[in-house]
Amino acid sequence: xxxxxQSPSNKVTEKGKDVELxxxxxxxxxxxxxxxxxxxxxxxxxxxxxxxSAPDKSGLPSDRFSAERTGGSVSTLTIxxxxxxxxxxxxCASSAxxxxxxxxxYFGPGTRLTVL
Amino acid sequence: xxxxxxHPSTLSVQEGDSAVIKCTYSDSASNYFPWYxxxxxxxxxxxxxxxxxxxxxxxxxxxxTLNKTAKHFSxxIxxxxxxxxxxxxCAASIxxxxxxxxxxxxxxxxxxxx
Numbered sequence: 001x002x003x004x005x006q007s008p009s010n011k012v013t014e015k016g017k018d019v020e021l022x023x024x025x026x027x028x029x030x031x032x033x034x035x036x037x038x039x040x041x042x043x044x045x046x047x048x049x050x051x052x053s054a055p056d057k058s059g060l061p062s063d064r065f066s067a068e069r070t071g072g073s074v075s076t077l078t079i080x081x082x083x084x085x086x087x088x089x090x091x092c093a094s095s096a097x098x099x100x101x102x103x104x105x106y107f108g109p110g111t112r113l114t115v116l
Numbered sequence: 117x118x119x120x121x122x123h124p125s126t127l128s129v130q131e132g133d134s135a136v137i138k139c140t141y142s143d144s145a146s147n148y149f150p151w152y153x154x155x156x157x158x159x160x161x162x163x164x165x166x167x168x169x170x171x172x173x174x175x176x177x178x179x180x181t182l183n184k185t186a187k188h189f190s191x192x193i194x195x196x197x198x199x200x201x202x203x204x205x206c207a208a209s210i211x212x213x214x215x216x217x218x219x220x221x222x223x224x225x226x227x228x229x230x
Contacts, residue, residue: 035218105150107160109159
């Protein structure tokens with residue numbers, strides 16, 4: 001079946017503009033995660049959704065970052081007033097998360113964001 | 117919160133030799149430890165994972181060991197092949213604690229020399 005998809009694959013924007021990144025999880029996966037990967041670095045956890053709910057938003061780097069998920073499926077990560085330090089690859093992952101067990105997280109291809 | 121340290125940052129081995137990557141974690145509540153392989157420009161892909169109720173897990177040329185007491189876990193790749201060249205990330209989390217996500221190490225760039 002189809003894996004996790006993300007759009008756009010690449011986004012170049014000017015400092016100060018807002019951007020919206022989209023994630024389509026694997027169908028039926030209730031859990032959705034956003035991570036950020038800076039050049040040559042590991043993955044930094046940003047936020048998690050169980051269904052449409054995000055229990056903890058403290059991983060978001062600043063109040064310019066927000067995320068939502070509707071219908072238990074598609075999620076969008078919005079960055080307002082982008083800064084150069086926001087440049088990174090933004091990765092989305094989803095998992096089935098049956099009952100209380102965290103299942104494997106499957107990653108999307110990422111969105112490479114470049115802020116000029 | 118959880119902190120995961122990964123070593124080495126770069127590992128170069130001769131084709132056919134074994135490679136070992138080591139990680140330590142700080143939160144004794146962590147009980148799920150996946151390893152991801154990321155090829156250049158591609159998404160991370162799970163290659164193996166281990167839960168804290170077992171000490172070792174093997175899948176063909178790949179094995180992972182876990183020492184809960186010492187809070188460290190390792191990835192072992194035997195009979196390395198050119199296609200094993202990639203960046204490998206270890207991670208830790210708490211099962212059922214999805215809100216914490218996975219905490220990743222900074223990655224090991226594995227280079228397989230022909």
